[in-house]
Each structure stands twice: as structure tokens, then as C-alpha cells.
Amino acid sequence: xxxxxxxxxxxxxxxxxxxxxxxxxxxxxxxxxxxxxxxxxxxxxxxxxxxxxxxxxxxxxxxxxxxxxxxxxxxxxxxxxxxxxxxxxxxxxxxxxxxxxxxxxxxxxxxxxxxxxxxxxxxxxxxxxxxxxxxxxxxxxxx
Amino acid sequence: xxxxxxxxxxxxxxxxxxxxxxxxxxxxxxxxxxxxxxxxxxxxxxxxxxxxxxxxxxxxxxxxxxxxxxxxxxxxxxxxxxxxxxxxxxxxxxxxxxxxxxxxxxxxxxxxxxxxxxxxxxxxxxxxxxxxxxxxxxxxxxxxxxxxxxxxxxxxxxxxxxxxxxxxxxxxxxxxxxxxxxxxxxxxxxxxxxxxxxxxxxxxxxxxxxxxxxxxxxxxxxxxxxxxxxxxxxxxxxxxxxxxxxxxxxxxxxxxxxxxxxxxxxxxxxxxxxxxxxxxxxxxxxxxxxxxxxxxxxxxxxxxxxxxxxxxxxxxxxxxxxxxxxxxxxxxxxxxxxxxxxxxxxxxxxxxxxxxxxxxxxxxxxxxxxxxxxxxxxxxxxxxxxxxxxxxxxxxxxxxxxxxxxxxxxxxxxxxxxxxxxxxxxxxxxxxxxxxxxxxxxxxxxxxxxxxxxxxxxxxxxxxxxxxxxxxxxxxxxxxxxxxxxxxxxxxxxxxxxxxxxxxxxxxxxxxxxxxxxxxxxxxxxxxxxxxxxxxxxxxxxxx
Numbered sequence: 001x002x003x004x005x006x007x008x009x010x011x012x013x014x015x016x017x018x019x020x021x022x023x024x025x026x027x028x029x030x031x032x033x034x035x036x037x038x039x040x041x042x043x044x045x046x047x048x049x050x051x052x053x054x055x056x057x058x059x060x061x062x063x064x065x066x067x068x069x070x071x072x073x074x075x076x077x078x079x080x081x082x083x084x085x086x087x088x089x090x091x092x093x094x095x096x097x098x099x100x101x102x103x104x105x106x107x108x109x110x111x112x113x114x115x116x117x118x119x120x121x122x123x124x125x126x127x128x129x130x131x132x133x134x135x136x137x138x139x140x141x142x143x
Numbered sequence: 144x145x146x147x148x149x150x151x152x153x154x155x156x157x158x159x160x161x162x163x164x165x166x167x168x169x170x171x172x173x174x175x176x177x178x179x180x181x182x183x184x185x186x187x188x189x190x191x192x193x194x195x196x197x198x199x200x201x202x203x204x205x206x207x208x209x210x211x212x213x214x215x216x217x218x219x220x221x222x223x224x225x226x227x228x229x230x231x232x233x234x235x236x237x238x239x240x241x242x243x244x245x246x247x248x249x250x251x252x253x254x255x256x257x258x259x260x261x262x263x264x265x266x267x268x269x270x271x272x273x274x275x276x277x278x279x280x281x282x283x284x285x286x287x288x289x290x291x292x293x294x295x296x297x298x299x300x301x302x303x304x305x306x307x308x309x310x311x312x313x314x315x316x317x318x319x320x321x322x323x324x325x326x327x328x329x330x331x332x333x334x335x336x337x338x339x340x341x342x343x344x345x346x347x348x349x350x351x352x353x354x355x356x357x358x359x360x361x362x363x364x365x366x367x368x369x370x371x372x373x374x375x376x377x378x379x380x381x382x383x384x385x386x387x388x389x390x391x392x393x394x395x396x397x398x399x400x401x402x403x404x405x406x407x408x409x410x411x412x413x414x415x416x417x418x419x420x421x422x423x424x425x426x427x428x429x430x431x432x433x434x435x436x437x438x439x440x441x442x443x444x445x446x447x448x449x450x451x452x453x454x455x456x457x458x459x460x461x462x463x464x465x466x467x468x469x470x471x472x473x474x475x476x477x478x479x480x481x482x483x484x485x486x487x488x489x490x491x492x493x494x495x496x497x498x499x500x501x502x503x504x505x506x507x508x509x510x511x512x513x514x515x516x517x518x519x520x521x522x523x524x525x526x527x528x529x530x531x532x533x534x535x536x537x538x539x540x541x542x543x544x545x546x547x548x549x550x551x552x553x554x555x556x557x558x559x560x561x562x563x564x565x566x567x568x569x570x571x572x573x574x575x576x577x578x579x580x581x582x583x584x585x586x587x588x589x590x591x592x593x594x595x596x597x598x599x600x601x602x603x604x605x606x607x608x609x610x611x612x613x614x615x616x617x618x619x620x621x622x623x624x625x626x627x628x629x630x631x632x633x634x635x636x637x638x639x640x641x642x643x644x645x646x647x648x649x650x651x652x653x654x655x656x657x658x659x660x661x662x663x664x665x666x667x668x669x670x671x672x673x674x675x676x677x678x679x680x681x682x683x684x685x686x687x
Binding site for chain 2: 014015023027038040041044066067071095115119120
């Protein structure tokens, strides 16, 4: 399996159906040459983490517009830790008030948060830069 | 050279400040409109008089000179008791209609103690698990004297049954009840995505409601056919118009298919549109909507009653047009949008609060939103005359263009095999995703200016207060529903649910059986659970 393309899971947790942003981001990341998996709606944190591991992604991007960001980001982080998959970058966006953005970033529940009005190019740039810094993937025995 | 040619020459000699001029929906706009642009319009045939066919100029002969539009602000949060207090306050302030917002677990058919409800109970609306909560929600409110609008779709039949039974227990017969259930499942598959069952059984629930309402709740609006969510998901004004009316026609055809006469249920259908930023495009959309509906009802579906021809609609300003940056600017955006809705002849209006892009609105923000409507109604003078923009070369030309564009979409949808087939083929979903992406790209390429976002920006902290909702509500609600499940007559619940399951497998009307289950205090989640075992669940193939 080629590791050259960045793999991203765009996850839509919660019961709401606000998927406009998630879909626009998914398409922008795909157009930027990334491999994008969109989880579809109404996913639990467990389902998102399971899909991320199964799909061997580099990044999880969560789109949250239900106001539940303070429960969902910590829960996804916790599950990633339990699954020993903390190398997966966790980012997100949606209707997240500024002070909650600060709380989530400070406590390490997300690597980056992009709130309404962010150009998609900024998100693409952030992901590319972060994954370059991480360096090339170590060779795997079964590759 | 005639005068027009001379003007064209003069115009071409001058510079334009940008390379193209388009609406918010990316429709090109000409520099000037003249009598030639509306030359095909026949006043009597295409416009007529307010309150007369084809109703382009409005559905009432007197419009706002008789009564202003209804200022109906949507609200609901936390527990039934908290919302009840808010409603009683609103009624004491002279409001005559209530508009109930439910929380996401209620909208999706989960009880508050379900795993998937975790963190979402009472957050974006009120949590209703059973008749007990519905009785609390309307405690001390005279249900024969208020009209109640409930924003509920997939489980609409259940919440409606709870409302009817709650009234019945107060001694109010169902024929006296007035109100609306949104109950528009087609736009859920297309845009808002709060579905439960697949389309066929969902439509059966809707036609069962038509039949039951006709006999027992004749003053109830059975579907609020909604373009609002289609637009919010990214559609253009034309797509909003065309897809919403196509959904409306699909409900009309579903009613005819189960043997109803159009004049028996179409007068109880109403509409719900968005008001986005492009003032003239929106006005043209509302005017075209009335004309298209009247023409189709009369010519295609053979409606006889005038009420079947009237497109009555509620409007909400565009949440998706609001910006997180410099949120106070949203007050101005909402005001222009409200202006368009009123110039377009809306029957009722919800104006968004400036902070809704960040959280549920604070009381102060809601008050400014309501004042925006009052200033429009009482100070601006726009409600003094009926359909003031009729005869504008530009607006009439846009109105005609909207109608033609919508008719083209209806043909395409019909070629695909109708609305359900088009949903299965992801037609609407792809059209909307494409439009949303194009809009975002226009902003990023700077072809579209959004003040405070990609121009006139400013580094600043958001300086407004936001509403916070704590976790206590959820804990208390979970306790209440679990207590109910322990203390009610569970044998009666089981027998009512078994009866419901048998009916779901057959073809009899489901509403009386849902009402029996509700009377026995079966929860929403239990009733939905039984229906899921018979109907199955909808799964989306997401496209973007």
C-alpha cells in the first residue's frame, strides 16, 4: 500500500444533519490530492475512531455544529489513546465559541480547530505542513 | 441609432468595477432592465390582483394593510417545564402562536436515556420522551386558543398524537386544535438529514396524517413544505424554489394515490422558505413560487377550491449568511433579508439572532431580532402598499426567469422518475453539494466579498456574551423517563405496541394506534423502535 497520499477521515459526530461544511472540506481536501473518507452522518465517537483505524488515516477532522464539542473531542482523544492510535492528528471545526477553542487546544483535545470563515486552503496547508514535519512513515514489515 | 442603442454605446465606453455581476446564487445580472425584458408578461394572466389567480401579487386581497405578517420566533430548550415557563411568558406578552423547537434526540426518535442521546438532551430544543413531557410542556396553556407550530419531521406522527392526546386530557376536542407540524420528510433526504425510516413508509405516515386530519383535526396544517433547509445546505435560490415545489407536488400526488381528493388536503399544506442576502432574487423567488403553485394546482391537479391554489408561507432569514467574524454585522444582514421576505409577501417571519453562528441566542440578541421586524413593520413604510415591486422591469424579469428555471427542473425530475427516484439517484444532494462548493470557492477566490470574512477584516476577540447550557437538564430528564418506564402500566404499553406493530405490517391508518400507545405512556423511542422493526431504517450514500 502506498503511503504517499495523505489519508483523512472527515467525521460527522452527533445527531444533527449539518453536513454542508464537512462536505465542502472533504471535497477541498480531495481536490488537494488527499485520500478522503467521509464517515457520513450521525456517527458516535466509537464509530469514528474505529473507521479511522480501519482506514489507516493520518488525520481525523471532526465537524461539530451541535454544541457538543466539549464532550466529543475529549472522548475521541481518549478512544485514540485506548487504541494506541495517538499518532493520528485530531482536528476539527464548526460552531465552536472562541473560549471553547482555547480550552480544547490548551488541554490537548485537538491539534487545531478551524472555525467558520476559514479558507479551505488554510486547512490543506496546515495538514500538509504538519505531516511533513512528522517525517516520512517508517517502513512497515507488511508493506 | 435609437435611445437604447445610444445608451448601450455609452455604457460600453465606460468601465465596470468588476468583471461580472451575479446574484448570491451566481446568476448573471444585466446592467439595465427595460420594458423589453418583461415584454412577454401579460398583466392579467401573469400577475393579476392580490387574492386572485395566479396570486403572484399576494394571497390576500388586502395583504399587510389588513394584518401584518405574524412575527413568529422559534424557541425551546431544556426540559418541558423550562420551555412551558418560557411559553407562558411569551403568551402573557401578547403572542398568540407558539413555535416549538425539539432537541436532537427527540427529532431523531431516541429517548433521553438512549446511548446516542448522550450530551444532546435539551441542548438545541426541548426534550420530549412521552405524553407526560407533552402534558408538562403545555400545562396551564389553553390549547383551543393558541396555534402551535412543531418543528418535527420523521417522528411527526408521534409528537402530533401526543399533542392531540394532551389536549384531549384537558377536555379539548381535536377539531378545535390549530397549528402546524413540519412533517416534511422529503427535504430531510434532500438536505436536512433528520430521517429515520426509508421514503416509502415515511410517505405512508404522511398520508395517514392527511386522512386522520381530514376527519378529526381539520384545522391543522399537516405539512410545512420546506425550502429553508435545502437553501441552508448550499442550494441556490432557484434550486430552493424548484426542489421545494417538487416536494410539494410529490405530497399532492401521494395524497391522490391513496384516494384523497386534492381539495380535501391541499388547503392544509403550507410552505417554509429561506430569505438570503440577495434582495431582488429572493423577492422574485417568492412571487414565482405563488404563481407556479397556483398554476400547477389548477391546471395539472384540477383543484377547485381557491384555498388549494394559495401558497401560504413562513420565512426565516438565512442562518448560513451569518458570519462568526464581527457578529454584530449579522443584525444588518438579517434586516435586509427580512425586508426581502416582507416585500415578497410572507405570512410569517422568524428573524435570526446575531449570535446564532456561535451558539443558541441570548435573550438580548433575540430581542434585537424581533425589534428588526417591528421596525420594518411600523417605521419603514414597506407594509403600506401591496407588492410594491410589481412592474419593476428587473423584478418581473427575474420572476419569469425563476418560473422558467423551476419548470426546467420539474422536467428533469420527472424524467428521472419523480422526487423519490431523484433522491435515490442523489440528484438533489449532488446539485446542492456542487452549489455549496462553488459558493465557497467564489469566496476564496475573492470573486465574492463577505464583509468581515474576506474583506474589511479585523483581528479581534468576539465581544458578545453567549448562552450556555449545563449538563443538569440531561441528568434530570434521563431520570424522569426511567422513572416513567418503571411506574406506568407496562402490560398496557406492551399490548398497545404489539397492536401498532400489527397495523404497521398491514395497511390500516397508523395514527389511531400511535395514539393508543401514547395514551398508555409508551415513549417516543419505544414507538419508533416498533416501527423500525417493520419499516427498517434509511441509509444515505453520501455524495460531495
